[in-house]
Amino acid sequence: MANGVWHRGYNIEVNLSLPDLGHPDRPGLLDEIMTSVAERDPELLECLAHHDGNTCESEAGGKSPWMFVRRGRVGGRRPLVAAHLPVTHKPSAAETDQHKATKERVVATALRHGLEASAEQPVRGTGGRGVADALVTGPDGTRIGWEIQYYPLSPSAVHRRSVKARDNGVMPLWVTKSDRAALIDRAPWARVDDMDWQDIADGREMLIRGGFRHLQTWRCVPSSVRHCLEGSGGHCGSIHADWFLPALCEPPKPPIHIEDLIVTSATGESLAVFVPSRHNPRTGRHMWVPVKDCSTWKDMAGPTRLPKEPSHEPDDDITFSSEELDRSCRAGEEHLAYRSDPRPLRDFGQPTGGLTLPVLPMRPANAGAPVAVTDPERAAMAAALDCKPWELGPCIGCGQFIRRFGRNAPMACRACREAWAGSQAR
Structure with a gap:
């Protein structure tokens, strides 16, 4: 669906299906119109039908004629889609209550264990001002910024906010309830179950389903219960090491509860590590691990470094169809263009690919x-x-x-x- 908006600052129409948006003389226009509404004039972009004096279905329904622009997801394509304010995905009451209950549980758990903790705490540093949903401070001053993210967020936003947190001396810890969340393996993370806010508030068991792993090391011999990481189909005699979820360890490890991670991440008993992919060191997996396992891994693999923030994320691609501008109001149809395809699975729960040392x-x-x-x-x-x-x-x-x-x-x-x-x- 071709779509566009009226830019009230420049008094120009913007065709979102064209690579140059119809204005080759304005190379920064794309970044400008995709700036968060919180960081610009919310009335900057206007429905074309409303500007032309025609019926705007959104305004006729008692809502706003003002618009914002996001990437859609349709049939494998990523078109730009204009949508009327409020945002396409507005957290539901249930999601808002889940967010609040989880945030309060993090703070209450930290305080109960003698740690410093607060909610919606402003954090300032070289990265500028930031706000963590919950900030937990350990005995040695280690600060963990809990980001409760129960609704979709773009990869670029995850990268940007994580970098800002680190620049401010805070280790980000993103929490999601979806195995398809864009934040998975783009920053330190943890996945929990999708629970009613009442259960979260009442202290019902809240397990970490993804994002926390243990190191397993074994000698690749016939008696080993693990397979060969080199895909030899046999046993190579080498030493293999890889990261596994607690239930997949040999023998299985106890499950990790959110309370465990709240405390151990602040005290340094659990550390955030990045394990590069064996085939592409620029990609890999973020995970929380026991400090002992982290030390053993560094002894074997050497120190690990976070990859540089990628200049390009495939999930942030844009598809331009170069169609004529459709000036009619599409309020009520925008969600079909914005995200009709399901997000790809990101939390596979599989080993990382590990490390092999010589025989x-x-x-x-x-x-x-x-x-x-x-x-x-x-x-x-x-x-x-x-x-x-x-x-x-x-x-x-x-x-x-x-x-x-x-x-x-x-x-x-x-x-x-x-x-x-x-x-x-x-």
Whole structure:
């Protein structure tokens, strides 16, 4: 559907189906008309029918002839769509109550555990002024800015607000109830169930369904319950490490409740990390993890850095159809053009792709010289064997690394011990 608006500041008509909006002499016009209504004159953009003196269906219904512009989602295309104020997605009463109840639960939980917390707290810093839905401060001054986002928000808005929060010394923590939310893996996040506000306020169990993971490290051998990350179809003998949801760990980990994350994120027991994709380091996954797992991961993979804010997000693409301007009022039909396609699934709950370290060298029995093992390899093997790095040593039989030192540590691996026992029985 071709559509447009009247720009009252320049007294020009804007055709949203044209790449230059019909005004090649105004290169900044697109950014200007897509500026948030809260940051511009709400009467800047006008319904063309109203400007022409014709019937504006919105005004006739007792509403506003003023408009705003957003990206639509129709049949795989992302056209610009003009819609009458108020915004296309206005939080419903239920969503507003959910938001308020969750915010109050975050603050109440933090205060109950002796932490500083407040709602709608202004935050100032090098990033300018910002406001967090709930700001929780830990004993060491760590500040977690909880952003309760139960209705759609664009990727660019998530990036922009997250960068501002970090510039102000606040770690953002976005909360969503949808596995299709654009904020997932674009900033530190957590997904909860879609619950009635009464249940949230009454303290009903509120589990973190996505956004929190544990590190699992294993040696890729036939006895392992995990598959090979390299897709070999067999067992490569290497050390693998990957991040899993609590229920998918071996053995399964206890579920994480929102109260757990409220406290541990502020005290530093849980940290926000970004794990780059194995194939594209500019993309990856944001997650909250136990501090111990974070330390082990850094020992194996090195320090992780947040990617730069992308200059382009596929979800922010715009499709231009170059059609003639339709000057009739489309109030009541705008939601069909704005977002008729479902948002793509973003929270898959699958492993990240992980990390593979080389096969550890084996020292032949009775060899005098020690085998050179790098620090990441030693950290990975210690994690896989659930022991301390200094407890590692070679089996006196086959030479593979085992938990060799420490209380009740054997001198040989199980396979060698069983082989020797069998030979003595004969």
